[in-house]
Ligand code: APR
């Protein structure tokens with residue numbers, strides 16, 4: 207017979223969205239079970255982005271999750287944009303009074319896993335074939351397979367934190383769900399290496415040969431990216447070829463500071479903008495990549511996931527613990543107002559900073575004019591800074 211477990215919130219996916227949600231719910235006295243398709247080692251080993259908005263830093267601090275981040279993270283007060291030979295620093299601190307925290311998503315995921323284990327949180331890995339039953343009245347159920355066994359969870363709400371390819375969004379009726387998408391005609395080839403970063407801050411560069419980004423994980427570990435064809439393969443890129451191409455896309459002064467070394471990881475990610483509306487259906491709530499994707503140019507993917515679960519945990523707390531369902535009923539609209547603005551910023555920065563294969567000379571001139579305007583106008587730079595450190599979370 208199938209065993210039926212009970213919990214208040216069943217969470218699908220142990221990425222940053224699912225893990226942080228289960229932690230925030232625990233702090234609010236709400237029980238949850240997290241179901242993850244992969245193994246713990248797989249989830250902890252994934253290399254992802256590494257820039258936290260200041261609002262994300264504050265949420266993590268308030269949730270008691272910041273001990274290692276505050277010790278090992280790097281606070282950056284600005285970053286640089288380069289356009290061919292032009293260079294422009296966005297002085298985040300000077301323009302908007304805040305910075306960002308450089309701390310890898312991989313590290314944050316490990317911190318979240320550890321905290322959940324310490325607090326006795328229930329995380330079930332390597333589950334298969336999850337299916338959702340979400341009746342209008344009555345309790346939703348999740349069915350899943352583990353070790354050749356079928357199990358069921360009965361709950362009050364389901365959180366779909368299972369990323370872009372997960373099943374939660376796909377379980378919503380087709381006539382309820384509307385999706386918006388833009389797929390970009392290029393990818394990012396990333397390389398991780400244990401060498402000191404080129405400069406103290408991040409540099410995003412647009413060059414005739416394509417976009418390049420100099421980023422970092424710590425003072426001894428760097429992360430670099432170059433724009434590549436969507437159908438390219440990481441195996442086509444020896445470390446030597448990568449370093450040569452990266453330097454070709456940076457001005458001589460920056461290129462001369464790059465410390466090359468063997469790669470620890472190399473992979474290609476496609477670029478996509480995507481939004482699903484609404485982010486809720488009955489007792490099913492989507493959060494993070496399950497609901498929206500941004501191209502990585504603004505470093506917003508992780509931050510959007512953190513913002514969603516901050517709203518969702520508060521809404522569940524108000525509803526379950528205080529009998530006030532309004533915020534939960536408005537979860538989708540509350541999140542989407544901000545999501546669309548963050549989509550806009552990520553799309554805008556991607557548009558200005560990449561070489562688009564179909565761009566004609568007019569489009570190229572527009573990119574250049576945009577960049578020069580940014581350089582001469584403090585207001586334009588401030589608009590970038592305001593978005594980069596993170597828009598306010600409106601609850
Ligand atoms: N059943 C169980 N787990 C699933 C299923 C499924 N059917 N499908 C996907 N998952 C798991 C994935 O294995 C993954 O661990 O859901 C998790 C989703 O995690 P992420 O992809 O990391 O997404 P999210 O938590 O929303 O984090 C936001 O920010 O920097 C960006 O895309 C980057 O991961 C990042 C994201």
Ligand code: PHB
Nearest residue numbers: 255256421502503504505
């Ligand atoms: C990264 O360090 O991986 C990174 C930084 C900034 C971005 C995207 C990725 O915009």
